[in-house]
Structures are given as C-alpha cells and as structure tokens.
Amino acid sequence: MLRRLIAGAAVLAAALTTLATTPAAAADAPLRELAEARGRYLGTAVTAGKLTGGYADLAAAQFNSITPGNEMKWGSVEPTRGTYDWTGADRVVAFAEAHGQRVRGHTLVWHSQLPSWVSGGTWTADRLRTLMTDHITAQAGRYKGRIDHWDVVNEPLNEDGTLRQSVFGATLGESYIADAFRAARAADPAAKLYLNDYSTDGVGAKSDGMYALVKRLLAQGVPVDGVGFQAHLVLGQVPASLETNLRRFAELGVDVAITELDIRMTLPATDAKLAQQKADYASVLRACLAVTRCAGVTVWGFTDSDSWIPDFFPGQGAATPYDESLAPKPARAGIAETLAPVTPPSPGVCSVTYAVTSQWTGGFTAQVTLRNTGTAALNGWTVRWSQPAGQRVTQAWNAAVTQTGAEVTAANLSYNATVPPGGSVSFGFNGAWSGTNPPPAAFTCG
Numbered sequence: 001m002l003r004r005l006i007a008g009a010a011v012l013a014a015a016l017t018t019l020a021t022t023p024a025a026a027a028d029a030p031l032r033e034l035a036e037a038r039g040r041y042l043g044t045a046v047t048a049g050k051l052t053g054g055y056a057d058l059a060a061a062q063f064n065s066i067t068p069g070n071e072m073k074w075g076s077v078e079p080t081r082g083t084y085d086w087t088g089a090d091r092v093v094a095f096a097e098a099h100g101q102r103v104r105g106h107t108l109v110w111h112s113q114l115p116s117w118v119s120g121g122t123w124t125a126d127r128l129r130t131l132m133t134d135h136i137t138a139q140a141g142r143y144k145g146r147i148d149h150w151d152v153v154n155e156p157l158n159e160d161g162t163l164r165q166s167v168f169g170a171t172l173g174e175s176y177i178a179d180a181f182r183a184a185r186a187a188d189p190a191a192k193l194y195l196n197d198y199s200t201d202g203v204g205a206k207s208d209g210m211y212a213l214v215k216r217l218l219a220q221g222v223p224v225d226g227v228g229f230q231a232h233l234v235l236g237q238v239p240a241s242l243e244t245n246l247r248r249f250a251e252l253g254v255d256v257a258i259t260e261l262d263i264r265m266t267l268p269a270t271d272a273k274l275a276q277q278k279a280d281y282a283s284v285l286r287a288c289l290a291v292t293r294c295a296g297v298t299v300w301g302f303t304d305s306d307s308w309i310p311d312f313f314p315g316q317g318a319a320t321p322y323d324e325s326l327a328p329k330p331a332r333a334g335i336a337e338t339l340a341p342v343t344p345p346s347p348g349v350c351s352v353t354y355a356v357t358s359q360w361t362g363g364f365t366a367q368v369t370l371r372n373t374g375t376a377a378l379n380g381w382t383v384r385w386s387q388p389a390g391q392r393v394t395q396a397w398n399a400a401v402t403q404t405g406a407e408v409t410a411a412n413l414s415y416n417a418t419v420p421p422g423g424s425v426s427f428g429f430n431g432a433w434s435g436t437n438p439p440p441a442a443f444t445c446g
Contacts, residue, residue: 032064034339041296048088102148110154111166140187161209196228202239226255243287250293260300262319278334290402349374385440399427
C-alpha cells in the first residue's frame, strides 16, 4: 500500500492576466461564427428536400459545414446500375456553396443503404472491387474540388473491433478500405479523406480496433487524412475518455472530427433532462477544442423534426439542439457558451496560489486558488500553466481541465464563472508524476 506524504511547502503565488468570457450576448451569435473564431467548424446534416423556409434559414445562419444526410449514399445516387440521380446531392452542395459552407461528403462506401443490385449481387473479388472503385470515381469525380471531407468508408468494424463482414469485407477483406481511399484520392485530390464509425467515441474494444486499423493503413501508405467519431450518444453518457481517445488518434498524424453528434433521451423531455443534455453537448465540444487536430463537430440534424432517433429508438428522441418548431433548446446554448470567445481584461487583475496538498509514489493532489485582485467582477476565467517535469493531470474538480503535452488549461464551470472583486475560486486536480514533482514556475492565461 502506498504511503501518502503531505507536502505543505509546495506553495506558489504568481501574478496573472485572466480571461473573461464575452457578455451573454455571445450566446446569441451565430454558432458558425463562434466556431470559426475558435478554429473549428460546426456542421449539421441536412435533408435536401427541406432546404426551404425557416429550416434553410437556420441551416445557413448557424452552421459552416453541411453533410447530406442521405443524398450521397450509394442507393440514392445509383439506384439502378449505371443510372445516376444526383438531384439531392447537387442541391445540398449548391446550398452550401451559396452560403459559404464546406461540405462533408457522406458516404462513398457503406454496407447499408446500398442499392439491391449491389447488396444482392454475386460478385467475384475483382468484379466487386471494380464496381466499388468505379462508383467512387464517378461520385468523387463529379464533386471534385467542392468537397472538404469525404467519409470514404463508413462503419467498417464490428463492435469488437474486427472487420465487418459486409459484402465488401466478406468478399475483399480489409483490402477494400485501402482500395477505396486510393480511388478517392485519385478522383478528388484536394479533399480530406476520412474513416468514420460509431461506438468508437471512448477508449474500448471497437476504438482499439479502429486505432489498429488506422495504423496499418498509414503503414501501407494509404491516404487516410482523418478519423470520424459519430458520437450518437445517450443522455448522461458522454465517454469520460472521449478527449483521450481523440488525442491518441491525432497523435498518429491524422485529423479527428465528431461527425454525427446527437444525444438522445427517454421521452418526454423535462427541464432536468434538457439541462443534462446541455452539459453533455458542452462536454463534447470541449473535448474537440482541447485537441488541436480536431477539425470540428457535426450534429446529425439540428432539429428534432429531422432526427432519425425516434424511428430507430421508440420512446426516445429530443436529441438535437433545436426542437421540432425550430426553437433553440438548452443544448444550443451549451454549444454557444462552450465556443464563446474570451477576451483579456486589464493585466494584473488576478493572483494564483498553488499547493500540493498530498503526494505519494507516482501521484499527487494539488489545489489552485484564483483571487480577483481587480475592481470589477470576473465573468469567466481561464488559468494556464506548464507542468515542468512531465506531470499529467488525471482527474479534476471545480474546473474543466485539459492538458496537451506539458501545457495545462483550467477553465471555469457554469457555477463558478463569476468571481467578485476581492473574491476567490478554488479548483483541484489529481496528477501523475515520476522522478520529481516541482511546482509550475508561473501561471498565465491566453
């Protein structure tokens, strides 16, 4: 059993410039502008036939990325062999271009929503590979230079992380994935090419399988630019390891993105459930913001009237940021508040004390106290420091704490954002260390 040692001498005070969130009016700003200011996109899936009236107005005003919900799937664009229908896909792409939005092409190869002539056919490996690459060439080639990201292969894995035995997996094995990416690169060289799947959001068997698959593909020189995490989540069940999971993929040298976010609840919706949903949406956005290579977040339909959830999960729904009447829900505010920019007030309005309150072999607990030394209230705060000896934050309370390399950022939570003149706020964290555990040299914000 490890013996805990109290280390009362490790106390450090430092002058600090703090960040205050913009006024509450920032929550009313278009989400797309807030996302752009944070270097991310905020997208939504849309239904082409609904792109009129208030639905179209909201889609255009609030989102800077558009994904066709169904219009680019193989069964939609080539329902009969050799006969293409680009009507819906063309409409979505034209809408995006008219409103300065990027397009996520979804999807080139998927085991579902295939035309029956593909799913029900009897194919040799060579013939199926040719059909698949011909389809990719036709579709990606049609929209060459107009698509920001392609979901090249969608949902290739089983729940245990093994290859799904779809018509493609069963006939071609894993090689179909590499072939699909190479065909997509040849057809649309400027687009980012993604693998996309569900239930890979947190660290687990399926995400481990995806991680291993991406490593194998990269080792073969396959042009995988990014990995998409669908994030079809259940209320109150955002994976605790979401940020860690995104980061480990990013460290492979690929971009990551949340591609199909919705958070469903058992109906009816209540104020308590909607408040939890708001917190859950904010948690997902924070995870993306914490990982430099997270390109953005896409919600899978922005209004409950356009959500797939009730059809597949009877008795559940209310999964999106807007209700069926296009009115914003608390989730929309959660997104806006998380993306809201921060602006620095005058320097020297805060001080910080740092204390290691408990230390043991390989671990420690620290408390950080921020004091408002200015004459005006702080309406939001962020504290940043660098861990000097490779220490890692493993758990935190009373602040949203993220770490990239040695750099640590702690931001206020909703209940402790305001610090009056002369007031203070404290938060704590557990950390891991080896060798030595010196305190940070200074605290800053930015």
